[in-house]
Amino acid sequence: MQDLSARYPVWLCDIWGVVHNGVAHFPKAVEALRRHRGNGGLVVLLTNAPRSAAKVAGHLAHLGVTNEHYDLIVTSGDVTHELMKPYDGHRIYYLGPERDLGVLDDLKIVKSSPDEAEVILCVGLVHDDTETPQDYAELLARMARRRLPMICANPDKVVRRGNKLIYCAGALAELYASMGGEVTMAGKPYRPIYELARARVEERRGTTPDTHILAIGDGPETDIKGAADYGLDVVLITAGGISEEGADPAELEAEIRKIVPGARIIRTLPDLNWA
Template structure:
């Protein structure tokens, strides 16, 4: 049964490391959540390790720079594992061919195609080409995050007929940037799969990003799975992914699903929470309104 808690400190002494989601947990896409930052700083001062595990399509260094702008200090975490790095490694190992058609924001996602030391010795040369020339699709997000994913249906029909695989750099369907809900790469990959195409996923809830997170953690401490807690607001990503890896999970109710638990996100209705989790057929170890 899921334990409803008021503070991370109620259960944090059971764990030596945290795998912490970012968007909706530590920041809202605009600014940091001060209570979440303070909770992570306190946990680290007690000797715990914090790995930020995010479905961002960006390399970890780009995420670290972004966090500075949001007001997340470096003493709130030890390492970062991104869906982008997991997906980039697969791309440079030829998962969708060497000639790829990219869907995403050129300004923000161009770093996705930067060289990667992790696979430098084995990397194939990746060339971005037109859809007609492509051997595979790389989706880091929609070009317009407010547009319905259905705008890609015609391109996806063509790609499916060619038998192209789609590499999804961010399995999230939506995120909330401040008060605005935006589409993510996962929505496009979901549409492509629905149309009969093959989508490859590397972020939560899929195993590759957890393998990367464990490797990042192993560089700073040896921690068994029994002593890792996954934290996040995505029931189908953070919670499902953590449970699938056999890890304990802490569900943030005040994030994407906040409206399901009553009118006050700070005080989720325990009865509605229990019913909703039963409908999801998932039982996180614990739940909290916001990370604090």
């Protein structure tokens, strides 16, 4: 990544699978981020985590990733908060673990039953270590029959926690959409999170052309597609994220280019490494 630092002063870097695996940080990755900042670069951690930037920062600190390694954090939770503002004072069905309720901070929203709610806020599976989306099929079908709109706080379908793949809110949203449900996505690969990131960057650095921004990530349907749709070059990371362990990087890149025809992959690396 060293030779890309001057060419792309602003890095929009995914977190889970690139900087850490949910259990521990990747030493080479955090060193690369630190070196980029020392080289005059700006590091924005761009994540589909369905919680505020402040809460993500707290979790990162627990994993050994500190403000020495990044300048800004922009989360799907931040975007979700904006999308939920029109429902302030309304009844919602909250689908997800209690730990992510902070996404509704400062909003006077009433948690309600599936039969009384006006909207679904989906942040994930309640017990993501043991459940699958099919455990929610009956509940989702019930709400789809009521034509409840869903706001999905995390478009990721799966992430790797340690050595285990776990389902995320995006998998529930996909199932709901297949039932005819209306879904609005808050995070990558959709534009709102990139627009928020750009606004935060330009508050720091002023007008910043696309050619000075580099996306970094491991998710084909989130990081790679989001960068392509927003017009950004991207570095694909293969070893720490959702890819199968031992996958050949060249073969993986070729496969992703089939999935995302407009992929703007400029480099494929096993890990985020300065040199």
